[in-house]
Amino acid sequence: MKLVIILLLCHMLYCVDVDKNTFSNYKDVKTQHLHIEWLLNLNDKVVDGSVEYTLKVFANQLSEVHLDIYKMNILFIYYPSNGQVLKYHVESDPIQKDEQGDKLVIELGQVYKYGEIVKFRIKYQIGEDARALSFMDPSQTDDKKAPYLFSQCEANNCRSMIPLQDTPSIKFTYSATVITQSPLINVFMSGNRLQTQKFELMGNYEMNSIANIFQFELNIKIPAYLIAIVAGTVEERSTGARTAVISESKNIQKYKDELEDLDQYVQYLEDYIGEYKWGSYKIVILPASFPFGGMENPLLTFANPTIIVGDKSGVSVAVHEIAHSWFGNTITCNNWSNMWINEGFCVFLERKGLKTLFKDINLVHVNSQVGNNEMNALIKEFNSSQDDFVKSYASLHPKTENHNADDSFSTIPYERGFQLLYYLEKQINETRFQQLLKAWLQEYEYKSADESDFYRFMILWLKVQLSAEEFTTVKKSIDNVYTKWVYDYGQPPIQETFENPASKDVLQLVNAWIEGKGTKPQNYQIFDGFKSNQKQLFLSSLTEKSKDITEAIMVSLEDAYHLSDLRDAELLFRWYALSINTKYAKDTTNLQKIKAFVGVVGRMKMVNPIYKALNKETATQWYQENYAFYHPLTRQSIESIIKSKTIIE
Numbered sequence: 001m002k003l004v005i006i007l008l009l010c011h012m013l014y015c016v017d018v019d020k021n022t023f024s025n026y027k028d029v030k031t032q033h034l035h036i037e038w039l040l041n042l043n044d045k046v047v048d049g050s051v052e053y054t055l056k057v058f059a060n061q062l063s064e065v066h067l068d069i070y071k072m073n074i075l076f077i078y079y080p081s082n083g084q085v086l087k088y089h090v091e092s093d094p095i096q097k098d099e100q101g102d103k104l105v106i107e108l109g110q111v112y113k114y115g116e117i118v119k120f121r122i123k124y125q126i127g128e129d130a131r132a133l134s135f136m137d138p139s140q141t142d143d144k145k146a147p148y149l150f151s152q153c154e155a156n157n158c159r160s161m162i163p164l165q166d167t168p169s170i171k172f173t174y175s176a177t178v179i180t181q182s183p184l185i186n187v188f189m190s191g192n193r194l195q196t197q198k199f200e201l202m203g204n205y206e207m208n209s210i211a212n213i214f215q216f217e218l219n220i221k222i223p224a225y226l227i228a229i230v231a232g233t234v235e236e237r238s239t240g241a242r243t244a245v246i247s248e249s250k251n252i253q254k255y256k257d258e259l260e261d262l263d264q265y266v267q268y269l270e271d272y273i274g275e276y277k278w279g280s281y282k283i284v285i286l287p288a289s290f291p292f293g294g295m296e297n298p299l300l301t302f303a304n305p306t307i308i309v310g311d312k313s314g315v316s317v318a319v320h321e322i323a324h325s326w327f328g329n330t331i332t333c334n335n336w337s338n339m340w341i342n343e344g345f346c347v348f349l350e351r352k353g354l355k356t357l358f359k360d361i362n363l364v365h366v367n368s369q370v371g372n373n374e375m376n377a378l379i380k381e382f383n384s385s386q387d388d389f390v391k392s393y394a395s396l397h398p399k400t401e402n403h404n405a406d407d408s409f410s411t412i413p414y415e416r417g418f419q420l421l422y423y424l425e426k427q428i429n430e431t432r433f434q435q436l437l438k439a440w441l442q443e444y445e446y447k448s449a450d451e452s453d454f455y456r457f458m459i460l461w462l463k464v465q466l467s468a469e470e471f472t473t474v475k476k477s478i479d480n481v482y483t484k485w486v487y488d489y490g491q492p493p494i495q496e497t498f499e500n501p502a503s504k505d506v507l508q509l510v511n512a513w514i515e516g517k518g519t520k521p522q523n524y525q526i527f528d529g530f531k532s533n534q535k536q537l538f539l540s541s542l543t544e545k546s547k548d549i550t551e552a553i554m555v556s557l558e559d560a561y562h563l564s565d566l567r568d569a570e571l572l573f574r575w576y577a578l579s580i581n582t583k584y585a586k587d588t589t590n591l592q593k594i595k596a597f598v599g600v601v602g603r604m605k606m607v608n609p610i611y612k613a614l615n616k617e618t619a620t621q622w623y624q625e626n627y628a629f630y631h632p633l634t635r636q637s638i639e640s641i642i643k644s645k646t647i648i649e
Helices: 002-014 249-258 262-273 316-323 340-358 361-383 388-392 412-428 430-443 451-465 468-479 482-487 501-516 524-529 532-544 551-561 569-581 588-598 604-613 616-626 632-648
Strands: 029-041 046-057 061-069 073-078 088-091 102-113 117-126 133-136 148-151 172-180 186-189 192-201 209-222 229-232 234-238 243-248 281-285 301-303 331-333 447-449
Touching: 046 061, 061 117, 073 088, 102 117, 172 186, 172 229, 186 209, 186 234, 229 234, 234 249, 243 249, 243 262, 249 281, 262 281, 262 316, 262 340, 262 430, 281 316, 301 316, 316 340, 331 340, 340 361, 340 412, 340 451, 361 388, 361 412, 361 501, 361 532, 412 430, 412 468, 412 482, 430 451, 451 468, 501 524, 501 532, 501 551, 524 551, 532 569, 569 588, 569 604, 588 604, 588 616, 604 616, 604 632, 616 632
Parallel strands: 029 172, 243 281, 281 301, 331 447
Antiparallel strands: 029 046, 046 117, 061 102, 073 117, 088 102, 133 148, 148 229, 172 209, 186 229, 192 209, 234 243
16 A cells, blocks of 8 residues: 555656656547658658648547647648638747747637547648658668658657657557659558559659659557658568568668568567567668667568678567567557656567577576666766756656657666566566566557556556465565666666576676786687677676776787677677777777778667767767768767767866
8 A cells, every 4th residue: 555655646746647748738639540641852851741630539628739840841730621721820948949849739710529529631841850850862872772761750759750749648540641753762651551553743843753652551559659651762572471671672682581580580479478460560671870779660660780790699679679569569658757668568578589589598688687787887877967857867767858758768768677577577476477468468458558557457467366465475575666666766676687607608708808907818719609699798797897997908809809890780889889988999990990880870879889988079070970871869869978078078
């Protein structure tokens, strides 16, 4: 009872049932369906858009609809039934305009009552200011044949692409018609593609210009951040009965070979959690400027080419994104202060799938150790800040009000969330916890939830499943840690090391290198036999002990393993960041390799640690040189890093 009261107080204090990162009046009116129409002019980097809204009223009386927008040109708004043009205005907060955008206030011209349906259309135009979109010139693509466009809407960036209720609390179906101005351009979206037609462009377009029209629909409700589009000289190759790979033609065979087991990965997760209900599963290998390792858009996962290593060691990213089909896409966090409801559960399911893939639970625990090391480093970093918002990023309930929700994204919701679930599984037992997760999915299927929803569901489920005596014991073990795990800024209340035989040799080798002070350990060559995640653990453990790493050790490590020339970007970025932090990367040769890396990899996980390690002058110079290559979200992140250096210096 005591914990329930605390949770209720926390619920009131943080308003976890309210999304503070939306300007929409989503409590009063809720989107049911969107129909999107886009004309893509990729040469001029402009999209002409039209959206028809179907909304349901949940207030007693409704006279206005408020939507989220970001740097968008609204042309006009009208009722499609009679052509009546609606009045609107934009409310801006100077502080929030660049962070979160503006409120679009639409006057409906009449009063709607509870339960009634509202339908209207908005005509608008967007361009390079849309931070969800990356417009690429042909020279920036692999095929060099045509322009390229891709989106990244998570967290609150869909409002730069479509005027809408940009909150994970609201789920809706959508359909889309996309017209291209080039016959070379192929289009995919996070929905089922219905048909494609060719037609001749008339009017002001070039004579005899043939373009394409693509139609899509998704009849499963999703939040706004899962709307996605990719347009370019991309093609699809099947990898199985229900899976496929999409990319530009230059590398598609290589990508298909690396991801040939996608069908099996889906099956691994189905065996643990239940039926995959989304139909097909396709993964798009995007250009290297994509800011994330992967993005779980339904039916159309986006992935960075850094996951293609050549030895399938990067496929855990694909397993993670498939896992989102259950946790994130089916059950969704109801605001970005509860991102762990997406990511913590997803990492937990991912590692259940990797247990089958690796056929060795110890190798799965190595992944957990790498995550634990990097989580602990971030907790220390966030807690060293003087900003209370930044400190809160160390918890599972970061403060996001009046901030861009992207700022709070880190490995914390992934690893801290995973560790909470790992702890709960040990208290409840593995088989019963699996049953609990299946019941949780069934109860909240296609809904949005927060940490108090999960707690209440878990306790009620356990009360039914357990004897009175066992329930009392298990509940006490949960109540002792749950709110601390979610809300505290410090380390998790239960420390888990995930030590295992697969990591023993790794950690012993790390210590041997440090104790040798530059002399190669006798068994130094065992590094070559390590799996990729063991090598990641080796480098993350060296980073943990960076104060003990001398230049002599770094020189000897390079000589032994040629770390600066590895193909695996997961290893390279860790080594490069360590090289800068230990002053090893101080000559032109070393720095040029690192500079080349951040000029061809735009994945924030990999470039941010390097920019953090650089001095302000070098970071600024490299960023300016690579500005055109980076996605808008990567730019935003690096600019924040450089700004923090200014404050510190």
